[in-house]
Amino acid sequence: MAGGKMSARQKMINLMYLVFIAMLAMNMSKEVLSAFGFMNEKLVENNISTIEKNNEAYANLDTKASEQKEKFGPLKVQADKIKTYSNDFYDYLAALKSKMLTEIEDKDDYEAMDKTDWLDTYFFKGDTYTEEGQEFLNRINNYRTNVIEVLGSDSKFVPVLNKRFSTEPVIDSETDKEVPFLKARYEGFPMVASLTNFTQMQADIRNTESDIVTNLLGGKLEEALSLNNYTGIVRLNKSAYFAGEKVTGEVVLGRYDASLVPDKVILNGKDATDAVQNGQVILNMPAGNVGEKTIKGTIFFRENGEEVPVPFESKYSVIAEPSSAVVSADKMNVVYRGLDNPISVSLPGVGANNLKVSAAGGKLTKSGAGYIIRPGSGNVATINVSAKLSSGKTVNSKATFRIKDIPAAMGSVRNQYGTVRMPKSGLANAPINAGLPDFEFDLKIQVKSFKIKVPGELTIIVNGTKLNAAAKKVLSKARRGDIINIYDIKATANGYNLKKVLPVNIELTN
Structure with a gap:
């Protein structure tokens, strides 16, 4: 293709060949498109669940702020700002997805979402971005910056926010060069991949809210309503011990607070108040003989002038030392x-x-x-x-x-094994595959070549998974009821050459 002076016809053939290769490289399998779609569905379901969880957390915070304004009032102000920023960004992404899918009649037909032109046109203009593309980047950056401003630059959530909502350039693994974030993540990608990407970003928004409101702004708000809701927890260093060992661990409250020191602790019927350190009851006692043991007792606090008991109980097992793994x-x-x-x-x-x-x-x-x-x-x-x-x-x-060795695989057409009934036209276009239906491992089997025998015709060797021109020619001579034999199938499983692949026969229905 590169040497000598070529005719106009040869130049055109070469150009068509290059275009064909490019189309093959860009073509994504229907299974992958569907997988993106199913992933998007799961993310949508998870987002709904997270929104409900966040609403409960906001409601709990509202209740606490009304009951204890000095303690929870400032937290509610922060939470309300984060809620507003999150809803604005989430709704923007929802509108963007809706606009992207406007011309898709069946929103569940993920195989139809294989084109890249919508976002390529909507976000990009040559080597630069459209106004919409720049707005998308600004939305991400503004959300990250606004939430960090609410939390403070020393918040433990700053690294999480910087990672989840980063717009930094991406290093190309092949060229080792930086590629702008928007081009690396959205240019040239199938619509369904971008749809899933947007839904994942919505999930990041809701998860960010959940992390902050539940763990940072309020802790476990539902457990902070009263000391009556506290539960004593036995936290052992191990769940099983050998005879003669020391049982080590701590007894802590459900919402740990180092400054919350009990007035009295009863452990296994004995006073263990002196064992309290930093809000924890430190355990250090013999494990005892082989068998199941119980640790139980009560931690006593004072609330509103009254003694409030918080019981705790846990079990552990003492086992004999093993002699073999x-x-x-x-x-x-x-x-x-x-x-x-x-x-x-x-x-x-x-x-x-x-x-x-x-x-x-x-x-x-x-x-x-x-x-x-x-x-x-x-x-x-x-x-x-x-x-x-x-x-x-x-x-x-x-x-x-x-x-x-890996057991013998079975040749298949349309995920069917043995003898398959199908029309001649279907066989001409159907790929020849192989599988192990009852094998425990998830194998990626790739057919490399096979032979096809049409009654009365010469056997044709085919490289790849689909019939070549010679195979289609002999197939065209077959008649209804003929048995077409696909055999001597060569395939690999996870890069390993399979020693044997059983044939598959096709009975023509027309």
Whole structure:
């Protein structure tokens, strides 16, 4: 395409080829479009729930401000400002979404929202922004600035606001260059992606209100109505202890206040007032013998000249020291070659960070609270666990798992396996896929090639998932009732070459 002098016809062919490639690159699958739509629906539902929660918090604050004006009055003024700023920004985004979807007849048809031209025209004008695009940026910046001004620059919510409502340039992962926020997040994106983005921003607004009003401006307002609503909470450092260990932890109030010191504490029938430190009842006592134990008592306060009792109760278990670790495979007692197999490792009474875990027969990596093992070429993988108990004793254990190849996949058309009845025109345009319907793992199977056999015609090899021109030509000669055989399907699962994919047959209905 790049060498020699080309004719006008060849230049046109080359141009059409480039346009075709660009169209393929921009084309987003219907499944992805639908996924964005479903995500948007969930966000809308969550926003409704959060709004109801926020309204309850505002109502509680109104009640407290009327009862205790000096304490809660200034908080209500702040909350009202944040509510106003939040509603204004939220309603602006709602109007923007409504305007964007004006020409979409079915608002639930997310596959129809694959175009990028609406926002590209509404927000951008060449390399600059339209008035609407600049207004959108201003709305984000103003909301962030106004809320921070209400809270103060030293508020713990300032980093949260700066992150949720940032308009800073975005670093392009390919070029490592800065791209303006508006272009990086909204230019060239399908409408449904921008719709979901706007709804997520609305969720950030309501969550910001909830975080501030519930945790900062009022704390747990519903628990502050009276001392009668307080509940004593036993907070232990561990939920289970070995025989002979000390039980350590604290007894605190539901709304902790270091300055709120009880007049008297009764713990398991004995006076424990001297154990109070910074509003907490410090526990330090023998665990006792193996079995379930109860910690209970009463914390006494004075309110309006009267003694107010606040009872508390909790249970813990004393267990014998273990001699071996407990190891289990999340997907059964087999690990599959070519896949990331999740493994859970635990030792009763020992924290996960105190375990030493290794593997033989595969590569082991940490993943969240568990591990991932990717088996090697052998037939067995072994997980080795060691830990040092609080008594100083070291425990070593291991578990062995069989290594198996991924089972044979099944060829499919229109998510149907075996023999599929369909018209000839449908087969000509339908992609050939593969799957493992009853397999526990979520595999991303990609068909690379297959063979198609039409009765009485030569077998055609097809690269990719859809019939090529040669395949369509032989298919056109097939008649109603013919069985078209799709076989020798080559596919990968999560980048691993599947050893076998069962064929799929198509019985033509016309």
